[in-house]
Amino acid sequence: MPMLGWNGPQNVSEGGVCSCCGKHADSLTMVDDETAVCDDCLENHYVRCDECGEYYSDDGSVEMYDVDGMTVCEYCYEDMEDDE
16 A cells, blocks of 8 residues: 555665665665665565556565556555456
């Protein structure tokens, strides 16, 4: 579920330390209001919802669905089900 006050994934151009692997990176992506990850971790440990654009950890804490060739988070999926 999108967080109140959260404006979605954002790039951090000045870089810093990745919240996932702990390595310094020139570029980070904020995947929530506290977590900034490097490109490698973003690609290897996160899944992007094609409907809302949010990134979710691939740890299974948020269910992801394949809907007509799109990857959709459980929150968007529920909204799609409600709209039918």
